[in-house]
Ligand SMILES: C[S@@+](CC[C@H](N)C(=O)[O-])C[C@H]1O[C@@H](n2cnc3c(N)ncnc32)[C@H](O)[C@@H]1O
């Protein structure tokens with residue numbers, strides 16, 4: 001079995017963006033310190049659930065860059081003391097608003113190799129309208145700083161935002177490419193229940209239509225392609241083989257451990273979820289009665305369905321022989337109905353199955369045909 005990935009969730013942000021429903025709160029250093037102590041306790045118990053090697057770390061959130069100084073180093077030390085780490089990639093998610101020279105040095109000293117920056121857009125009016133704390137100039141400064149400090153840099157771009165023009169995507173693609181960014185995650189805006197954005201939509205805010213969104217996505221894909229970025233997953237693009245190794249573990253269903261509130265991991269066939277309630281998480285750790293909110297054992301069918309769902313989002317698609325070996329199935333027999341009903345939308349040569357790039361945005365409908 002190949003080395004696992006490790007995910008750590010940081011549930012803090014300086015303020016909430018209008019579209020976001022990720023598990024995060026806006027709390028100061030006192031609560032942050034209590035949380036990190038709880039998190040370290042959970043990490044130190046981790047050896048009970050996994051004793052193999054791990055080679056990717058990913059600290060996400062929320063906004064890990066808004067943590068008090070020293071917190072990331074403490075997390076890294078606890079992980080090193082607990083697991084057999086052979087780190088090939090160590091990513092920390094940062095918001096341009098909390099990523100400055102000191103933070104960059106701190107993260108470098110903690111062993112971080114890769115920064116994922118929430119740029120989202122380079123249009124000030126758009127950034128304001130979605131509730132970002134930074135403007136375009138601050139996002140650019142953060143990108144330059146991260147590259148100059150020698151990190152591998154990934155930039156998040158959001159698509160389908162109200163008021164976003166093609167010029168925004170043009171500026172984003174040419175700027176990040178010129179600066180030496182080698183990875184982009186491009187997310188289509190999703191309206192999440194209970195967010196201020198959902199409220200605005202209920203009150204009549206008109207979002208770009210599905211056709212406009214599809215056009216935006218195609219435009220982004222083409223421009224990023226022109227700059228040398230290859231799409232390797234529906235929402236992810238990279239140059240020079242700089243795929244996110246950690247996320248590839250999710251998408252190919254390798255083992256990944258997860259720590260922190262709302263985190264979920266998978267080891268072999270076991271999947272486990274932590275509570276999403278911050279108070280409950282901290283209290284449980286402080287009282288030494290940590291237990292996962294839920295644990296489930298994936299059936300062969302569940303695992304195969306998930307493997308198909310994730311694999312069909314990858315540009316390289318699904319390798320038939322590997323799938324047959326992993327699940328003990330005859331691929332063409334097992335998926336004969338799906339292969340014929342999805343025929344117009346897929347490329348299938350008997351060895352590799354993939355969705356045609358022009359259907360990437362409607363991939364979910366096609367993927368459904370392969371799920372039992
Ligand atoms: C944890 S944040 C990244 C780090 C940092 N918190 C920040 O926002 O700068 C993860 C990313 O998910 C994307 N995201 C979050 N909510 C989204 C939504 N409702 N629709 C589309 N993308 C979303 C954004 O691009 C965001 O940068």
Ligand code: SF4
Pocket residue numbers: 012013014015016017020021022024061062063095118
């Ligand atoms: S997008 Fe990032 S900064 Fe904004 S609320 Fe979500 S996690 Fe926090």
